[in-house]
Amino acid sequence: MASYSTSEFKSGLKVMLDGDPCAIIENEFVKPGKGQAFSRVKLRNLKTGKVWERTFKSGDSLEGADVLDVQMQYIFSDGEFWHFMDTETFEQKQADEAAVGDAKQWLKEEDMCEVTLYNGEPLNVNPPNFVELEIVETDPGLKGDTAGTGGKPATLSTGAVIRVPLFVQEGEIAKVDTRTGEYAGRIKN
């Protein structure tokens, strides 16, 4: 893997720090008067999601991280692993629970997800921004209620629970914004 000097640091660059792959969020060049120059860098640890702040002397370098974001299709879960497939090469990868994280409550078979590969293995899974999931359980609502009165809980086919308007019924398909976990409409059959 190539190494990158501070002058090449820019947002989005993936580098290794303390043995973990990180993405640079921000790089601030600091130079006091005629003195030594520094780069103050904010990085996101791609394993833990934590944000680190580090300062480097100008000219220092970090090793690049073998990190790649690819679009893969979610196929199924065997309970221990979540399986994804590259739809062009048909190559399959299995992601463990740590890699799937919160995304697992939005995964529907055949949906395309952004999978972050680190040394070729899934490190992170991002579900599509919007998913369409069947409502498997919710209390019958009052007819005629259309305004947002807070709604009611509804359980989706993946097990996720979201709030839906009172008029939404079991068996209907809800559109959900996975970034906020909010109901974004229903799909008419």
Added chain:
Amino acid sequence: MVSDWRPTASLEAIKARAGLLSTVRAFFAARDVLEVDTPQLARHGVSEPNIQCIPVPGHGYLQSSPEYHMKRLLAAGSGPIYQLCKAYRDGEAGARHNPEFTMLEWYRPGFDLSALINECLALFGELFPGVPSRTYPFRSLFADATGLDPLTASDSELVTFAESHGAPDGLSKSAAVDYLMATRVETALPVEQLSVVTDFPGWAAALAETRCDEDGLEVARRFEIYYRGMELANGYQELTDAAEQSRRFRRDSELRGAQGLPPMAADALLLAALEHGLPACSGVAMGVERLLMAQRYSDQIADVMTFPQHRA
């Protein structure tokens, strides 16, 4: 990528630059300071280890400041001079830096440091009307912010303190002081005040004269002025001693070697001018983009440049 053809500066900012340049020219015309023009491409670059010149194969280097040539003009009897020009520094890119930028630099024969500070504040009075100023000696300012005396604390005290505040490992004492200055001292200065910092440590003299402070410790006759969190001006009572200049060239060369930096030969033309005789003088440099950023409350140099590095 093709959408990047537009300038990053607004038309208003482009006009503000033109306005600032004409204010500066009128300021110096009223004081009988001569506008001069010196090469931006020359055989030698600056020797300071913390400034990297951009080499131009077959020609030499793009100049990181017009200092050497302007000193040769002074030695040749030019009298007070100023210059507005482009300057180039390799690797200096960020929110407040661009490898190519605009510099205002002027020299005043017969001025001591305080006379030049007063003239800087007079110019700032026109650029930033009504802003108060306050002067701090580097030593006490640094001690107030860090609890350490930069001139008497041991190397390991300064380095350990910097490391405990996020500095990278393996800094020299002067780099540790630079780090703390940039991250703790400058940031503690009042924002809406022109803060003049004087008497830098002797090791940070660059091309300034040095003297002994009241405790007999070597300090540089050098000042900086900060405003709105930015360093706007860096001035010296200029070194006129050719032998001392020659020693500093040698020391810079050793530091460059030790840090694995490209070598920079001593500029024999500057040394010859100093031997001929540089009049006692003070000089100061300012980044024009910084002045514009301060005027416009901007923290992005791209706001005041038509086409910064990534669009040039």
